[in-house]
Amino acid sequence: MAVTLRDVAQRAGVSAMTVSRVVNGNSRVDAETQRRVEEAMLGLDYIPNRLARSLVSQQTKTIGLIVPDVVNPFFAPVMRGAESTARKAGYRVLLCNSEGDLRLEREFIDDLVAHRAEGLLLAPASDHSRLALLRLLKGGFPLVLLDRALPDTDCDLVVSDNVAGARRLTEHLIGIGHRRIAHFTESDDVSTGRDRLEGYRQALEAAGIPISEDLIFRTTSDRIGGYRAAQMMLGLDPLPTAIFTVNNMTALGTMQALRERGLSVPEEIGLVCFDDVEHLAILSPFLTVIDQPGETFGSLGAQLLFERISGKAGNRSRRIILQADLIVRQSCCVNSGVPKRAI
Amino acid sequence: MAVTLRDVAQRAGVSAMTVSRVVNGNSRVDAETQRRVEEAMLGLDYIPNRLARSLVSQQTKTIGLIVPDVVNPFFAPVMRGAESTARKAGYRVLLCNSEGDLRLEREFIDDLVAHRAEGLLLAPASDHSRLALLRLLKGGFPLVLLDRALPDTDCDLVVSDNVAGARRLTEHLIGIGHRRIAHFTESDDVSTGRDRLEGYRQALEAAGIPISEDLIFRTTSDRIGGYRAAQMMLGLDPLPTAIFTVNNMTALGTMQALRERGLSVPEEIGLVCFDDVEHLAILSPFLTVIDQPGETFGSLGAQLLFERISGKAGNRSRRIILQADLIVRQSCCVNSGVPKRAI
DNA sequence: TTGTAAGCGTTATCAC
DNA sequence: GTGATAACGCTTACAA
Secondary structure, three states: OOOOHHHHHHHHOOOHHHHHHHHHOOOOOOHHHHHHHHHHHHHHOOOOOHHHHHHHHOOOOEEEEEEOOOOOOOHHHHHHHHHHHHHHOOOEEEEEEOOOOHHHHHHHHHHHHHOOOOEEEEOOOOOOHHHHHHHHHHHOOOEEEEOOOOOOOOOEEEEEOHHHHHHHHHHHHHHOOOOOEEEEEEOOOOHHHHHHHHHHHHHHHHOOOOOOHHHEEEEOOOHHHHHHHHHHHOOOOOOOOEEEEOOHHHHHHHHHHHHHOOOOOOOOOEEEEEOOOHHHHHHOOOOEEEEOOHHHHHHHHHHHHHHHHOOOOOOOOOEEEEOOEEEOOOOOOOOOOOOHHHO | OOOOHHHHHHHHOOOHHHHHHHHHOOOOOOHHHHHHHHHHHHHHOOOOOHHHHHHHHOOOOEEEEEEOOOOOOOHHHHHHHHHHHHHHOOOEEEEEEOOOOHHHHHHHHHHHHHOOOOEEEEOOOOOOHHHHHHHHHHHOOOEEEEOOOOOOOOOEEEEEOHHHHHHHHHHHHHHOOOOOEEEEEEOOOOHHHHHHHHHHHHHHHHOOOOOOHHHEEEEOOOHHHHHHHHHHHOOOOOOOOEEEEOOHHHHHHHHHHHHHOOOOOOOOOEEEEEOOOHHHHHHOOOOEEEEOOHHHHHHHHHHHHHHHHOOOOOOOOOEEEEOOEEEOOOOOOOOOOOOHHHO
16 A cells, blocks of 8 residues: 555656646647556556645545534534535545534644535534634634524624524414414524524514513423423423424424423424424424525535635625425414414 | 754754654653753744654554445444544554445555555445455455455454344244334345345244245335335235335435325334434434444444454454344334334 | 754756 | 656655
8 A cells, every 4th residue: 555656656657747647637748658657557556646646636526514413403414515515526524423412523623624625515503613614704714604603703604593493483383373472482592592592582572462581491402402492391380282393303302392291283382493304204294394404505515615616706795595395294283273282 | 844853953063863752752752952952842833743753663553444335324433433442552544435436445455555555344235345455365365354255255254233133123023923024225236235135034934924025125225225125015916014215314215205205104004124323213213223322333344353463363254243233213113013004 | 852854745946 | 750858745764
């Protein structure tokens, strides 16, 4: 595994430059020479060293993609979209799983920069991710934020219209008769959480329903968070007739707590959330959700990034806001009206 | 973003070597010199170029991990285990999603080699993956196979005892009264599929139940595959009283088809499979499964790989076979015996 | 403790 | 069409 250009050159009886030319296939090389070189390459199992190539060419043809959770089905299409777009542009994607951990995220960012990735697609863990980006931002490093915005951060961005989505979801609940709607939101330092809470508030306000802070539960956006919030909520009397959770994992935890308490969805309490739960939706298609266009997040993000990398992007940052779809299923009794208890 | 060692050296008024020493922190440097260098590094936002470092040091401190599906919950703990073990050893992991596609897998392998990854953890797409590995195998490239074995391939390996697991799963079904058990297996070129089929056969044989080829359905190991196989199976008369699917995704597709047909699990038909379905298990804990120790796959695999990389491994290849757990839930009427129809 | 020289494997540049 | 030479940014080996 230590065959170099020179080894090939020697065996083919030519100079290193000629081998390089054959490898890259752009300059003209005599047909017979080329044949000899190719034979030598095959015979020696030569594999070009990209480190060396990148060092001199000053381009690694590599971008990074950091997501908070590779296993979350929401990010699957995002990754796929980014990968395929990058591949078409001749780039590879370094996939990093930050697990929503700021320290880990920062390590990945630094590592990516140290390895001279040419750009970064980042679905940040929280507002605090900004700190790790300061250097990149200052240096004009090609960066596109995915899914979540960062405060006071002027850079390319692909997000959903979370306010509108949350409003629609809440309006949907109101439209079928719900008045007492709980909202499980995440900590205040994540833009999607803030925006969804805002949409929830707007919908209630527009419907003339007073906003009760008792119905808003702050938690983490994972399954445990949903479970805990639901347990807190179950202490309320009377119970809400419906719950709107900030995302899919939170909804799962909520389901779990409700099940344990013997409350059935949607018969006894409605449940809606952001992001679909892929496999669950197939098995028991009952959860009404806002479904975000994951693949578009990825491919559009990559596209913006490549424009940035190639310098075609200009100075102003682009902010792309995608519309998400409301998928109405049965989790809030759209057919029969509000849960029985509410009638 | 083009600050080099020399720039720092110049600003600090020292030689490049001194800066290198400070960066790496092993050799002794005068306290005052060190301070000056560190100040210069900070002032210039210096980030060492790892490409250059790797080129000269001949080690990238990088390994590759290729899995067929990053979103499959089975691989989540595998990735986590590998990552954390690698991190402790000072290595980073390049995570690649082959999507079970041989072409993609080969591209990732070649790319990893070209970038001089020092080793590879591979959960191969199928027996045909062997082709892409021939060169590595020949060159003694550090390689550890995960989850699936490859025929005629002598290299380090971490797998489950799939035969035993499948036998236990089938014996469990037999033990609670099932006689007519269908098996959904994947194409014959995947070792896990073959082994699980073998375990299924052994259990039936041991119980004196004749093996009916009509009850064995070959399909793909994804959700669609399960769906299709179930549809085929639904043409049988009489229906089997239980189904054993080759993995979790196949079980999901099967569930979907059964639901559409109005057959409920486990009341009307039993269902068991390999690999848990993380979120589903929490929501409706009914699927009886063989649960493989994913995290151990990852961490043990990484450990073997590092021994190989550091030359501590010797010539013989190690084959580690882990035992998997049978998790009995309700998907085959363990409490009440066989489904009603079977009585 | 610090510096100098050489070279890692490749490509850019300019000769021939 | 082909080759020599000098980088790319860093570290190893040795010298001071």
